[in-house]
Every structure is written in C-alpha cells, then in structure tokens.
Amino acid sequence: MHDDDLRHRLNSSSSDWFFEYILLYKDAVMFQIEQVTKLCSKIALTEPWDPYDIPANSTYEDQYYIGGPGDEVMVQEWSDRKPARKLESWVGVYTVKDCYPVQETYTKNYSVTTSTRFFDIHLGIADPSVFTPPSTCQTAQLTRMKDEC
Structure with missing residues (x-):
C-alpha cells in the first residue's frame, strides 16, 4: 500500500459553513x-481505511447500464x-471495466446512512500537497466544529 492510499480529502457544506476534511x-x-x-x-480517526473496492465476501446483486443511449457505462452492484x-x-x-467505484452506501443502526458518489476519477495524485494541513492546524482545537446541515 502506498502513502497516497492512506489519505483522503473531502469537502462538506451547509447553509452556514464550508468545511474541508483531510484524513x-x-x-x-x-x-x-x-x-x-x-x-x-x-480529530482522532477511529474508522479503518476504506479501499473502495469489492470485498472478497461480497454478494453480487445486479448488473446494469448507467447513462443514456450512446453514452452509457456498465456497472455491477455488490453488497454485504x-x-x-x-x-x-x-x-x-x-x-x-476497470472496477472504478461509482457509489458506496453504508447504513448504521438503521438511522444513519452515508452515501459517497465518485466522479472525475484520475489515477494517482497530481499534487500531494493537498494533503498537507494548513499552518492553522498546528494549533488545532481538539474538538469537532459544528457542521450540521
């Protein structure tokens, strides 16, 4: 596993806040x-790295096309x-083709669902500095800021 495989960058917004997350x-x-x-x-990370792949013990659910006529991609759906x-x-x-992730959805306790959609995927990382926290993080608060929608 490469160092780049263990980094993740997210953006989140609500009506009042816009956050960037560097994991x-x-x-x-x-x-x-x-x-x-x-x-x-x-904030301490307690969840393990998600490699965004199809786990070995997954169940095949379906195969279908997404997109429209002449501009479609065949995908497969898997689950646990x-x-x-x-x-x-x-x-x-x-x-x-190539097993690129399109979407992953996790449900916890029947009340919390996290859905991630993937787009504009590029192999490799053109600018690894995007994973360097800004200087303001050197004196970071040890509590999560409110980011509710």
Missing part, C-alpha cells in the same frame, strides 16, 4: 478546516447481504 489514516487523524475563518480541529438476511449495511456500485 491521514497512517497518523489516525482527521483535520476539519472551516474555509472562511481557517479554524482547524484535529447474506442469503439468510434481508438487509445489508453496505452496497457498492462499480464499473465493469
């Missing part, structure tokens, strides 16, 4: 950066559903 899995830390004030929170269970906690959609 450094090797260091088990996440930086939450408010984009207007540049305030920074440093087992034959004896009706519900799954993870569903992933991946392209048949």
Whole structure:
C-alpha cells in the first residue's frame, strides 16, 4: 500500500459553513478546516481505511447500464447481504471495466446512512500537497466544529 492510499480529502457544506476534511489514516487523524475563518480541529480517526473496492465476501446483486443511449457505462452492484438476511449495511456500485467505484452506501443502526458518489476519477495524485494541513492546524482545537446541515 502506498502513502497516497492512506489519505483522503473531502469537502462538506451547509447553509452556514464550508468545511474541508483531510484524513491521514497512517497518523489516525482527521483535520476539519472551516474555509472562511481557517479554524482547524484535529480529530482522532477511529474508522479503518476504506479501499473502495469489492470485498472478497461480497454478494453480487445486479448488473446494469448507467447513462443514456450512446453514452452509457456498465456497472455491477455488490453488497454485504447474506442469503439468510434481508438487509445489508453496505452496497457498492462499480464499473465493469476497470472496477472504478461509482457509489458506496453504508447504513448504521438503521438511522444513519452515508452515501459517497465518485466522479472525475484520475489515477494517482497530481499534487500531494493537498494533503498537507494548513499552518492553522498546528494549533488545532481538539474538538469537532459544528457542521450540521
């Protein structure tokens, strides 16, 4: 696994806030950066790295095209559903060619769902400095800033 495989950068916005998140899995830390004030929170990462692949014990669900006539991509849908269970906690959609992730959805406790859509995927990282926290994070608060929608 490469160093770049253990980094993740996210953006989140609500009506009042715009946050950038830098997740450094090797260091088990996440930086939450408010984009207007540049305030920074440093938060322990407790979840393991998600390689965005199809786990070996997954269940094949379906294969279909997304897009329109002449501009379509064939994808497969996989889940962690087992034959004896009706519900799954993870569903992933991946392209048949090259297995690029399209969407992953996680459900926890029947009340929290996280859905991630992937687009504009490029192999490699052109500018690794995007994973360097800004200088304001050197004195980061140790609590998460409010980021509710």
